[in-house]
Amino acid sequence: MRAVLDRLYAASLWLSALCILAIAVLVGLQVGGRILDALLKLVGARETGFVILSLSEFAGYLLAAASFLALAGTLKGGVHIRVTMILGMLPESVRRMVEVAGLAFAVVVSAYGTWYLGRLAYDSWRFNELSSGLVPVPLVYPQAAMALGAALLVVAFLDECLITLRRGRPSFRATEDAITLGQEG
Amino acid sequence: MDIITLSVLLMVLLFAILGSGVWIAIGLGAVGFVALALKVSTPAGGILATSIWQASASWDLTALPMFILMGDILFRTRLAEDMFEGLAPWLQKLPGRLLHVNVVGSTIFAAVSGSSAATCATIGRISLGELKKRGYNDALSLGTLAGSGTIGLMIPPSIIMIVYAAATDQSVARLFIAGIVPGLLLAALFMGYVMVWATLNKDRMPPPEPPQTFANRLKATRRLIPVMLLIAGVIGSIYAGFASATEAAAVGVFLALILSWTTGTLTWENFSGAVLSSTKTSCMIAFILAGAAFLTTAMGFTGIPRALAEWISGFNLSQGMLLVVLTIFFILLGCFLDGISMVVLTTSIIMPLVEKAGFDLIWFGIYIVLVVEMAQITPPVGFNLYVLQSLTGRNIFQLGLYALPLFLLMILAVVLITLVPDLALWLPRTMLEAS
Amino acid sequence: QTTWDMPTPYPDGNFHTKNIREFAADVEKASSGQLKLTVHSGGSLIKHPEIKRSLRTGVAPIGEILISLHANESPVYGLDSVPFLASSYEDARKLYQAQRPALEKRLAEEGLVLLYSVAWPPQGIFAKREIKSMDDFKGLKFRTYNPGTGRIAAIAGATPVQVEVADLATAFATGRVEATITSPSTGVDAKFWDFLNYYHDTQAWLPRNMVIVNKAAYDALPDASKKALQGAAKAAEDRGWKMSQEETATRTQQLKDNKMNVVVPSPELKAGFQKIGAQIAEEWEKSAGADGKAVLEAYRK
Ligand code: NA
Ligand code: NA
Numbered sequence: 001m002r003a004v005l006d007r008l009y010a011a012s013l014w015l016s017a018l019c020i021l022a023i024a025v026l027v028g029l030q031v032g033g034r035i036l037d038a039l040l041k042l043v044g045a046r047e048t049g050f051v052i053l054s055l056s057e058f059a060g061y062l063l064a065a066a067s068f069l070a071l072a073g074t075l076k077g078g079v080h081i082r083v084t085m086i087l088g089m090l091p092e093s094v095r096r097m098v099e100v101a102g103l104a105f106a107v108v109v110s111a112y113g114t115w116y117l118g119r120l121a122y123d124s125w126r127f128n129e130l131s132s133g134l135v136p137v138p139l140v141y142p143q144a145a146m147a148l149g150a151a152l153l154v155v156a157f158l159d160e161c162l163i164t165l166r167r168g169r170p171s172f173r174a175t176e177d178a179i180t181l182g183q184e185g
Numbered sequence: 186m187d188i189i190t191l192s193v194l195l196m197v198l199l200f201a202i203l204g205s206g207v208w209i210a211i212g213l214g215a216v217g218f219v220a221l222a223l224k225v226s227t228p229a230g231g232i233l234a235t236s237i238w239q240a241s242a243s244w245d246l247t248a249l250p251m252f253i254l255m256g257d258i259l260f261r262t263r264l265a266e267d268m269f270e271g272l273a274p275w276l277q278k279l280p281g282r283l284l285h286v287n288v289v290g291s292t293i294f295a296a297v298s299g300s301s302a303a304t305c306a307t308i309g310r311i312s313l314g315e316l317k318k319r320g321y322n323d324a325l326s327l328g329t330l331a332g333s334g335t336i337g338l339m340i341p342p343s344i345i346m347i348v349y350a351a352a353t354d355q356s357v358a359r360l361f362i363a364g365i366v367p368g369l370l371l372a373a374l375f376m377g378y379v380m381v382w383a384t385l386n387k388d389r390m391p392p393p394e395p396p397q398t399f400a401n402r403l404k405a406t407r408r409l410i411p412v413m414l415l416i417a418g419v420i421g422s423i424y425a426g427f428a429s430a431t432e433a434a435a436v437g438v439f440l441a442l443i444l445s446w447t448t449g450t451l452t453w454e455n456f457s458g459a460v461l462s463s464t465k466t467s468c469m470i471a472f473i474l475a476g477a478a479f480l481t482t483a484m485g486f487t488g489i490p491r492a493l494a495e496w497i498s499g500f501n502l503s504q505g506m507l508l509v510v511l512t513i514f515f516i517l518l519g520c521f522l523d524g525i526s527m528v529v530l531t532t533s534i535i536m537p538l539v540e541k542a543g544f545d546l547i548w549f550g551i552y553i554v555l556v557v558e559m560a561q562i563t564p565p566v567g568f569n570l571y572v573l574q575s576l577t578g579r580n581i582f583q584l585g586l587y588a589l590p591l592f593l594l595m596i597l598a599v600v601l602i603t604l605v606p607d608l609a610l611w612l613p614r615t616m617l618e619a620s
Numbered sequence: 621q622t623t624w625d626m627p628t629p630y631p632d633g634n635f636h637t638k639n640i641r642e643f644a645a646d647v648e649k650a651s652s653g654q655l656k657l658t659v660h661s662g663g664s665l666i667k668h669p670e671i672k673r674s675l676r677t678g679v680a681p682i683g684e685i686l687i688s689l690h691a692n693e694s695p696v697y698g699l700d701s702v703p704f705l706a707s708s709y710e711d712a713r714k715l716y717q718a719q720r721p722a723l724e725k726r727l728a729e730e731g732l733v734l735l736y737s738v739a740w741p742p743q744g745i746f747a748k749r750e751i752k753s754m755d756d757f758k759g760l761k762f763r764t765y766n767p768g769t770g771r772i773a774a775i776a777g778a779t780p781v782q783v784e785v786a787d788l789a790t791a792f793a794t795g796r797v798e799a800t801i802t803s804p805s806t807g808v809d810a811k812f813w814d815f816l817n818y819y820h821d822t823q824a825w826l827p828r829n830m831v832i833v834n835k836a837a838y839d840a841l842p843d844a845s846k847k848a849l850q851g852a853a854k855a856a857e858d859r860g861w862k863m864s865q866e867e868t869a870t871r872t873q874q875l876k877d878n879k880m881n882v883v884v885p886s887p888e889l890k891a892g893f894q895k896i897g898a899q900i901a902e903e904w905e906k907s908a909g910a911d912g913k914a915v916l917e918a919y920r921k
Contacts, residue, residue: 017464020250027251027428027435034427034796049759049779053770056244056431056782063250064242067471070464079465080208080472081571085580087206102207109211112218113237116230120238123677127730128693132669134770134780136692142242176578227625231679239667244784347786352662354633356811358789426794429787485665486625488658529664533632617814 005159006076012152013073019066023059030055054133061131061142068149072156078172096168103161103170110157114150121147186223188492195220195489196521203565210476213566217476217483224487232486233479240478241471244431245299245344250467251434252303256310257459257466258441262450264412265311269319271409274402277393281383284321284329285376286312291333292372295340297419297437299347299430301561302470302568305334309576320391324587325382327577331569331584332591333375335558338524340368342423342430345525345557349550352532360550362613367551367602371558374594382590411448415440469575470568474523477566481526490518490527494534504542511535512556512599519560523568527560528553551602551609559595562588622841623656628684629668630661633809635863636738636829637661640684643831643856650848655841657682672832676730681837687723687737687828691767695908696726699915700739701768702904703824704897706919709865712739712826718919722911723830733838735853737830738860740803741868742823747799748792750818750883754892763788763800771903772801775896789815803827804871813878821872822885822893826864831856 033050040047052058074080087095121143123129130136160170170176186194195216202212214233221229240246259265269283276282290308298304309330316326338345341361350357383390397405415437422428422436445451484490497510518527539549561569564585573584602608626644630637637659644657660666666674671683672690691698699705699719706715716737724734745751751760754776762778764770773780783791783800791797792815801824812819831853838846876882885893905912 013461013464016468017460020254020464020467021460023247024251024254024435024438027247027432028439031422031428031432031436038425038427047759047779051780051782053780054782056784059247060242060244063247063471064238066250066464067241067468067475070468071472074465074468074472075208077465079469079575080210081469081574081581082206082208083203083565083580083582084206085582086204098205102205105207105215106211109215109218112230113214113233116234117237119230120234123673127673127676129673130692132689132692132766133782134764134767136767143238146238146241227679231674231677235666235670235674235677235679239670342790351786352631352664354631354809356789356814357786358793358814359811361789423790424794426791426796429783429791429796431787482665485660529662533659533661533664536632 008152009072009076009156012069012149016066016070019062023062026052026055026059054135057131057133057137061137064142065145068146071149071153075153075156076172078175096164099164099170100161103157103164107154107157107161110150110154114147114154117147117150188489191224192489199521199565210472213476213480217480220483220487227486232482236479236482237475241475248431248434249300249303249470250463251438252298252307253466254459254463255437255441256307257463258445260310261455261459262445262448264444265315267408268412269315271406273394274397274405281379283316283319284325284379287326287329288333288372288375288379291336292340293416295337295368297433298337299342299344301335301337302572304337305330305569305572306466308334309573313576322389327573327579327584328587328591329375329379331562331573331588334569335561336368336371338558339364339371339554345554346550348525349528349553353536353546355546355550359547359613359617362616363547363551363609364554366608366612367598370601370608371598374598375591378590378594411444415444466575470571473571477523477526481522481530484522485530490530491534494531498534498538507538507542508603515556516559519556520563521566523566524557524560528557545610547613548606548609552599555595555599559592562592621654623658624681625665626657626659626682627666627671627674627680628659628661629663629671632661635867636684639738639856639860639863643852646852646855647848650851651845655845655848675732675832675834678834678836682833684829684831687830688766688768694726695904695912696722698768698904700828701825702901703772704893705825705901707742707823707825713861715919716828719915722915727832731835733833733835735831735833736857737828738857739826739828739864741805741864741871742826743801743803744822745799745801745820746807746812746816747818748816751820752886753888761796761798763797769801771900772896775899792816804875805867808871808874813880817881819875819880819882820885821882
């Protein structure tokens, strides 16, 4: 179970990273096309007029997917920030209870959000909602990716809640506390 | 429930939830939910999904992960070290020495990046480790970075100027040009502060490095060439018409990769490390932005910012008093809403007042950018503080305290542009009306 | 007593928004305060692309949108932006009347009710250089933002480029874009004279906004409020079309006042446009099926 979950978080994180890289590549191609055209014009050759239609919509959708698919992995990596000032002042036994309560609260809130993001994607599918640009993109795809990422975050919060109940501290506590300048690899 | 009670209740709730160690995005979302549940009959779930979706699928926002990725790749090259080695000999005589890198770096990077968080993240990645290694005071290096990161909003391109121009039918081009002098003014104020602090706290500065011959200095300066080429490449791509301000961020990624390749630091390990680390950082910010977007929309439905703005408009204040009251209002609001949202939520009510009081709308745009800059560094909702917490592990309230002197200097900047409006208006007038 | 949040996409200075504020005041007065509309202008509550869906799902009860924003979803939403089909106020109003049943039918399928629809000023071409003939379009970097403008670029042989409205100034200044087709209102709002010289008064089409309501929310209103809403809508529609015509005159004058060269397209250029328009209209008719055919027949009668 542990291995399955960890692999799931990692896979989702990598998928997210690929979305980010895809944005870089798409924009890079478009800019590269313009540079090529400028060079062609300089030597008097015919310009290619290369254009990626609806680039800004695609990039926006990729970003939405990337932001949500990385949620669970980011939590596990101790990168989602919170104010631990008061937690740090509590004795370990009390801190444990507060941590569990906080994680349980996060499970509830993220589950609520996931449900409605799911509804959003479902409505887009049901209504056949399309983007307004030159290339009509069904909005259900990016929205479903968001809902999926959010669902995985619920699992990760639940996972951490159980870990804290068992071991007394979330698994990312060490990394969360250790993030100091230049030491994170 | 009346507006004041509700506002106070929500404020207390936000502090309580965030204080108990709940993740910031979750806390913002929960407060938004409570606001809607108490005040609005529309079900919160649909509002939540709509606001999160429209905030997350944003083309303008794509520049943020690109710049963070660029910074992460550079962080793994020798570029940061090179930059500091190259600058160190020249800054020996200046009080504050390398601490000025934060301000100068942010000001230059501001010409590329339209966002405060991206500026803070990129410069912080490059400078904070080096400053720490050299023994510079943490409070000052973090404070100046938090503050000068906000210059990203004042020097064009700028996201908030675009938002303001669209809401008030002003020309983006004019507003962009108007921001240049105030942006440089802020940089000068911040550098002045560093110099004064360094002069007064000589014992808290690291010992000076041994003096070097002019020839050695020149030799060290050569190490600045790669970073200069990078910045020139990114800015150049915009002005040569190859890339929009948003697209230029991706140009930065490719230039960083080329730089990393030429210095031999582009290994698979470095590359994948940079990609994963920047994906997580971007995700952290995007998650908070989503939570903040929901809270903002919830506030729009409850009508709290609108009611407060209407309350102010009821006083029929003189121009000077209006400015004082608005500044206090925006500073308070800026603690709880992200800067751009607070402008979006209040312009409808504020702008008629502002026009009636006879403010120049371009000038007022610069004023708005200044108050939005302040909002970036006031806790609990301040995106530069979030970026710095993720870089340093210091909590946002402590970081807010470090940034307090810079916050006060921004208020001074408001006073200065009020006394001398031409600080903002002279350049657009000269540049656009001469042609 | 009911209070409705009303998201609208355009800022307060825009004539559509001004009209809506008057509409909201009328509704409140006519319903003796029983129905109150809180206008959230400039996308401050809900951004433009999400407004229609928000109305369908009940997130907001009433709102305004640019009809052609949803042209990808149904041909009926794209009719007002078929170029050179209806290029005067008179024709645009006639087209609207012919189209209204089909539009209402489609909206009803989505659980929405049409209150009223108002046209924007006619679309003209802003460019750095004067466009004298159809040949000038070849390879011209032409801003496209929806399927309609995409088709124009494709048929005219222009290079389609995507530029966000906020990025237009920089894009024109640095040469990423050379021409855009839009209304004189946008040209004045964005102060195009800072970086452009020519406005071609082509009167290509008159895009329309519409104010729509969630059907369930509408049905839940007491009859008096419904009547107040419909009465105010009728008045807003008539007022809006008049405002739009005034807008065209004053904005075009403002362009001239700011030393923009306002040119009337040459007969040759006009003929070229007509050809493009005829082709796009034909394509539209094909995509819209029997309903579309009926609408066009009613319009051309
Ligand atoms: Na900037
Ligand atoms: Na703040």
